[in-house]
Amino acid sequence: MTWASIDLNADLGEGFGRWRLTDDEQLLSVVTSANVACGFHAGDPATMRRVCATAAERGVRIGAQVSYRDLAGFGRRAMDVPAGELAAEVAYQIGALEVFARAAGSRVSYVKPHGALYNRAVWDEEQARAVVEGVLLAGGSLPVLGLPGSRLHAAAEEAGLPVVGEAFADRAYTPEGTLVPRTEEGAVITDADAVVERSVAVARFGTVTARDGTSVPVRARSLCLHGDTPGAVTLARRVRARLEDAEVRVEAFV
Template sequence: MTWASIDLNADLGEGFGRWRLTDDEELLSVVTSANVACGFHAGDAVTMRRVCDLAAERSVRIGAQVSYRDLAGFGRRSMDVPAAELTAEIAYQIGALEVFARAAGSRVSYVKPHGALYNRVVHDEEQAAAVVDGVLLAGGRLPLLGLPGSVLHTAAGKAGVPVVTEAFADRAYTADGRLAPRGEDGAVLTDPAVVVERSVGMARFGTVTARCGETVAVRARSLCLHGDTPGAVSLARRVRGELEAAGVRVEPFA
């Protein structure tokens, strides 16, 4: 499936205290949706407020990037969290961000799991259901951003929660359409030309070349550009420019 338009999202607010990881202000001039860290893998109250203010000023949609409670591991360590506890923690993170989004004159428009949680809910039915329950507990049916074919999207569909399919411009894919584990060589793509080419291909044709050389479907409504990689801002600008030059409208899904 291809789209006449595509959303560009990036993980933002991934600092803590005096430490900053992403160039939030510059990336918010490029992306259309901002996945804002909610304090569990990164971010704090001041950072969340600042990013929400900037996003609202630029009409960028605000999304809650929820994760396991893992500041030390940046949310990338696998954790076994009881379902009821995970549900409460998802709702907690959404609620915290909603305060700052509304203060900025905006609102939380969607939810995206981060890191280990994102990968876990591709296949773990219990954890996926807990995330969906957390969204419902937070008081709304916010769209869930995630991989096509994930059990998260299946669980969301059963609960009447909207889903949005996502692809990654700078990540390697396996033959079954999943992301190659970050710990493997070549899992993160660093050649700007390759990232740009894949971005345009995914947006126009809904396909990407997997590591094995096969062409696989990605069916993405939103394209993720990582904000914590070297040269992230210039790469994001280049991706957006090439998408628009190819006739793809860049606009938020939410």
């Protein structure tokens, strides 16, 4: 499926106290949507406030990047959290970010799970429903950004929430259209030229090449650019420039 436009999202605010992982200032000049860490895998109140203020100033949409409570593991460790507890924690994170988004004259525009929660909600119906329950508990009808065909999107649609499919130009895909786990070799694509060209393929043709060489369809309205990789800002700028050269409009999905 071909899109005339595509959103660029990045994980931002992934620091804690004096420690910073992402170049939020520079990335907010490239992306159209910011997945802001809400304190459970990274982020703190001052960081959340700063990122929301800059995003609002530049017209970048603010999204709540919700996670398992796992600061030590950066939200990438598998965890078993009871559904009711997870729903409450998702709502808590959205509510915290909403305070800073509104203080900046903006609002939380969507929700995206992070790391282990993102991957778990692809196939685990209970956890997917818990995330959706948390979104509903936080109020409103926020769009849910996630992997097309996931349990998360099925649960969101059943609850009447809008869903937005996303793709990853710098992550390897299985022939089934899921992400290769980070624990496996080659899960992250480090060739910048390959990442740039995969971005165009996603935006223009709705396809991505799986690790076995097959072409996999991806219905993506948003493209994720990881902000915690080396050279992330330079790569993000290259991706945006190449998309615009390919006559793809780069704009937020909400």
